[in-house]
Structures are given as C-alpha cells and as structure tokens.
Amino acid sequence: MLKSEFSTKVNYFPQLLDKIKTKNACVGIIGVGYVGQALVRALLSAGYQTYGYDIDKDKLRSIDHKYFRPTTDIRNFENCDVICICVPTPLDRNRKPDLNCLRQASSDVASLQRQGQLVIVESTVAPGTLRTFVLPIFEGSGKKCGRDFYLAISPERVDPGNTRFTIKNTPKVVGGIDEISAFLAVEFYSNFIERVVPTTTAEVAELSKILENTFRLVNISLINEIKNYADRSGIDIWEVIDTAATKPFAFMPHYPGPGVGGHCIPVDPVYLVEEARNKGVRLGIVESAIAVNEAQPKKIVQEAKKALNGRPNGKKAKMLLVGIAYKPGSSDTRESPALKIWEEAERRGFRVSYFDPHVPKLNGHASKPLNYETLLEQDVIIIATDHQGVPYEMLGSLNKPIIDSRNILKKFARNNSLKSKDI
Secondary structure, three states, rough: OOOHHHHOOOOOOOHHHHHHHOOOOOOEEEOHHHHHHHHHHHHHHHHHOEEEEOOOHHHHOOOOOOOEEEEEOOHHHHOOOOEOOOOOOOOOOOEEEEHHHHHHHHHHHHOOOOEEEEEEOOOOOOOOHHHHHHHHHHOOOOOOOOOOOEEEEEOOOOOOOOOEEEEEOOOOOEOOOOHHHHHHHHHHHHHOOOOOEOOOOOOHHHHHHHHHHHHHHHHHOOOOHHHHHHHOEEEEHHHHHHHHOOOOOOOOOOOOOOOOOOOOOOHHHHHHHHHHHOOOOOOOOHHOOOOOOOOHHHHHHHHHHHHOOOEEEEEEOOEEEEOOOOOOOOOOOOOOOOHHHHHHHOOOOEEEEEEEOOOOOEEEEEOOOOHHHHHOOOOOOEEEOOOOOOOOOOOOHOOOOEEEOHHHHHHHEEEEEEEEHHH
C-alpha cells in the first residue's frame, strides 16, 4: 500500500510520518534498562528528542544528554509521538511467563489522552501477545488501532557487551497490528538502524525472536548431553567440537557449560512451550532442552562432590565460584547458572563464596579477592563464568579440585603455549 493511500484513510498519519522522516518526532522509552538504554542512546545520536521513563532513578541519571528528558511520571509521555515499551518479560517463581510489567506499561500508555501516537513493543513475547494481550488493553480505553493510535512490535536484539554488533548495525525485525502501524514503525527505525526487516504480521516478528533463542537453547542442551557421553567414554568434547567445526557448511559450533543464563535464552523457550500448549501442541524437543539446561547446575555440584569423594559430611566443604554473572564481561546475574550452582551447593552442605570482578556485591555477599590466600582456603573451585583478566595461571597451578565448566584453563594454557613458541 502506498503512503498516499494511508493518508486518505487516517488523519494522524501524514503529520506523524512527516515528524518521523524529518526526525522531529519526540520519542518516549518506557524502561531504561540495558535494552531501553541502548535504544535511548541510538535515538539521541540520531538527533531525536527522547524521554525516558523508569522507576529506577539511577538508570535515568546514567544518561546525560541535552536532548534527553528523564521522568518518573508517565503523563509526560503526552508529549511523545512515538513510544517504545522496553520492559522485562521474565518468568515468575513457578517458571511461568510473567507479563505484569508489560500489562502495566500498556495500561499506562493507553491511559494517555494524546491520540495519533505510534506505540512499539520491544519486549520479547510469545506469538499472538501483541494482538490478544496488548491490543485489547489499548482498545479497552475506547481507542481504535489504525485510527487513534498505531501499534507495532520489534523484539529487541541487544547483546550486552557486544561491541561488534550494536543496535545500529543489527537488523531490526518489525511487525504491526495492521499495515499502517508496520509502515510507520519501519520508517521510524530506518532513520537510525542500517537494516530494517518488515514482516507480514506481528506474529511472524514475535515468533522469529522466540525461535532465535530456542534454537540456541536446544543446541546448547544437545551439546551438554553429548558431553556426558564423551566424558564417560574418555573423549575430549572440546576437541570434538573444534574438529566438527572444520566442516565449512551445515555445522554451527555450540559449547557445553553449566547451563545458560540471562534474560533471553533460558526464558524465551518457556514462553513458546506455554503458548504451544495453549494451542494443543507439544514441543517435546524444546521441553527436553529446557529440562537439560535446568539440570546442569545440579550436575556441576555433583561433580564437585565426586571430586571430594562425596563430601561434605559433617564439616562443611568450602566452595569458591569463579564468576557469577551469566556471561563474560557482564555484571548481569539474571538466570545465571552460577547462582543456581550456589543454591544447590548450599542445599548439599557446601559453604559457598564467590569471586567476580564485575559483581562486587550480591545479596549481602561480597566478592572475595582472587589470591593464593583465598584459593588455599577452598576445598573445591568451580569456574562458572569465563571472564577476561582473571589470573587463570594461578588457578591452574593449584593442587585442588577445579571444575572448569568453561574449559578456560585449557584454552588459557594453550594460548600461553602458543605465545611462548612465538617468542
């Protein structure tokens, strides 16, 4: 459909499109966490006046720019032409999808009196959520999509700490409730993102994001199961993967570990499984992958007990976790397998402490210094996160049980050996 065809049907469309194309649109971001903050910075860099809403004032203070308007009052979003919802969609205590933040954010925006706004959900959700969950909240206020407001979805693809692929050069998937909404969202993102990928429906955009992370979970869980067999057979799984990866087509290397963490990979497949069950479809492979991933921390603790000949008994054995963030170079501990190892180890009688250069404090605990004094106090050490800048040569020199779930000690030794040969 041509732009002129849109403009004959919708009064707000021509003015909003002009504001978007000329970068005169005022943009509001709900949720200034790692996703919202990346989006805010990209918008400011592109020259948009941008509002940021969050209940955490520290997050708002972290952005200092003449075009940035921090606020804790959603009513200030009456000034915005485009609103992006970047709130978390985690799992609840029962490991079920939790849409409370999305519900609240949608209700807040729907309560605004301003009409003609483009609302884009960047939160990751199950297929159908925009149409069956978010849209009714807006239209329940008496507004009509395509007439009084526009609604689209563009699931975030932010990878914290990744300097190679940023929000600007990572392709942006966009879908809308209707063609008008999708068109406006594509025009909006095209102003500051190199490539925008429009989809025919909102559901395609939603499922594409869920598929990306379900694919990763299934393959990581698969390799963790293959590792169990390889260990029992005396085969080095890391060499197996490197060898298989020499095939120049049809193989993508994934690596074993203590389980996957973060806001996406362990969460998104659960959303998919729940939505599939609602449709009467059982995703057996995905369910098995979730179960394998959730069992990994227990297996790591079992390895630690085995290394100590079944201890702790009576006197509690001391365990040091090296790295508790869910990924290297990050301070994010959401869904971190290290924390699940910690919980399981304490349940089995270990006294647990940790070292993480990016997480100085957590839940009343402080990161220990990684020195010989600390290490000699331990009965067993678990490398849960392979941060850079850690003195792995010190760890490798110890005569103590070390569960190296990331194979970092072998990698470190090999790299140092190669450097020595170069000299």
